[in-house]
Amino acid sequence: MLRLALLCGGALALAAASASAQELRLGYMSTTSGPQAIIGAHQVNGWKLGLEHQGWMKDGDKLGGVTTKIFYGDDQSKPEVGLAEAQKMVGNHKVHIIAGNIWSHVLMTVQQYAIDNKVGVLSTNAGASPMAGAKCSPYFISTSWNNDQTPEAMGQVMTEEKFRSIWLMAPNYQAGKDMLAGFQRFYKGTGKIIDTTLYKVNEADFQADISKIRAAKPDALFIFAPGGMGVAFMRQWAASGAGKEVRLYTVFTVDYLTLGPIGEAALGSYHTNYWNPEDPNPANQKFFKAYVAKFGHRPSHFAAQSYDAPALIAAGLKAVNGKTEDVLALMKAMRKAKYPSIRGDYQYNVNGIPIQNFYLREVVKGGDGKPMIKTVRTVFTNHKDAYWQQCPADKRV
């Protein structure tokens, strides 16, 4: 009898052990409180829709053939809160991968902690330059971009436009300066950069700057004004009438996150982005239609790149035959895996950043009379970020 009980117990223990080996635990870090929660909302929408399309609805369902549990964290866009959430995910929930992340400075902290603990990191937005270069890691992968790439594409666009003079504007903080650096890396045009306005973070009234820019009469203005700053700037730019004299080019300012509140003021402005909402590839079409049907608004690139993450994880899991205990092998497999991305097929660079196309997009009046984003042309084909060569040889994949 005792022997039987022991045997049963042993069998149960064995079953439990193998079950846990077959289980995937994911952390998803986003920002769901505070003024920036709207970006988090779009991210989580995209992520959940992606999971649904992979057949995962709730904890215990299978993702890529592996039973999966997901734990959510809110970083409140603060590095220290993000780190505490990451510690909870890794310490308490023993996650294999931390996905999500919006903010470069939060991701920098989270990534260091995760990699030290041999946990994978999948960024669905943040693209801080050190992680693409000197601090790159085989534990890291991204479904988004490196910060500099989008303004680099804009630098290329404006070079081709042959302007005589341009003006640059960005908020006075790290990402703002990164955007300007990226732009200037690729701006080889004949136009003189008359001046650069570095405005306060969370500035709401740009009229003073607009007056100054108009007085200087540049041919074009390049601006980075994320979130509410972009909404305010675009409305005031339109009301000033400056758009008739100065052509407007933006990055991360006009998208389907801000286009609603900006409204017609965005008409005729140009921006660059890695994502072409009209890309005919089936994954993109399926995503766009399902997203609009489910959430009642058009998806932003934040949603699009988050939608990709579950499919990428699923493809990685299949490649390693569902073995989750070796996180490094799983992360490496994801770099090589083929999966249905909203941007079609693409390769990963040695640092885990996608090698991808960048498009010029314009805001035009849609069939329903409301402003919509239309892709004008491809600016870069298979564009690599500027930092991958700084990634040490032993960290490359």
Add this chain to the structure above:
Amino acid sequence: MRRVTPRSALGWAAVAVIVAYGLYRIFIRNDQLLFETALNGVQFGVFLFLISAGLTLVFGIMNMVNLAHGSLFMMGAYIGSYVFQQSDSFALAIAVAIPFSLLLGIVLEFLALRTLYARDHLDQVLATFGFILFFNQLVLRVFGATSQEFRLPDSINFPMPLFGFTYPSYRLIVIVVGLLVALGLYLVIAKTRVGMLIRAGASNRPMVGALGVNVRMLFTLIFGIGAALAGLAGVMIGPIESVESGMGENKLILAFVVIVIGGIGSIRGAFIASIIVGLVEVIGRVFMKDMLREFLPEEFAQTAGPALASMSIYILMAAVLYFRPQGLFPARTG
């Protein structure tokens, strides 16, 4: 009347010289950017006045530090945007937002803030800071995190030709409305019985109560007026900025700078200080970097310019506090 001291005479002379030089640049030398910038500064100043008028009354008369004043501004903008989304009418948005803010102010005063008058400033700061968090989270829950749709009709918001350049017509409307409100407040305070009580309350509160005036009613009324003005500022500025949670905090800081410079409790002081702060802020932002370039290396001017420009109004406040700690037009003596 205040005694004219040699120092204050010197101060006013300096102001007169600066203003005269500005007018010379604008009208004789035809400096269009300076004119446009001055217009921007006045517009910004008038907007600041709408927010600080209520704050200075509440602070000066009730001796109450109300950090939630910025939240009343935000609520005005949110209610305005909500009405706009339902009705597509900006006029209706204004018509609803002002009484709503008035009512909200009165309810807030009646339910919570009147228990704080007798407490010290730290308690008031803590309690009203709590209201900031409450209102920020409230609008997130009710309206969601996205910036609210709130647009001006094209009929009042268009690039208006003005002396050889175009200026957003709506900003001119903001200036006119702000000036009218200032005039109205002046008339109420200088010519009516309520105004007399407000002035009396600002200079000697216990005495007004001792004379048999219903001070509680007076306080509630003042609080309501302040809230309505903040709400008006919110609904007017909402469509040109971005209606979102936490939009009031930055404005609140500026409003405190204004009332400290103007003299706590003084409407006249708040008005003049608002215009000064508006002009200094905007002119600093536009010209500071170029000024530094005259005598500093480009690289330094590029980083120090914006930093110094955003500090300029605080430097001004520090200077005013040093030379006239009671502010430019203190209510108690003037």
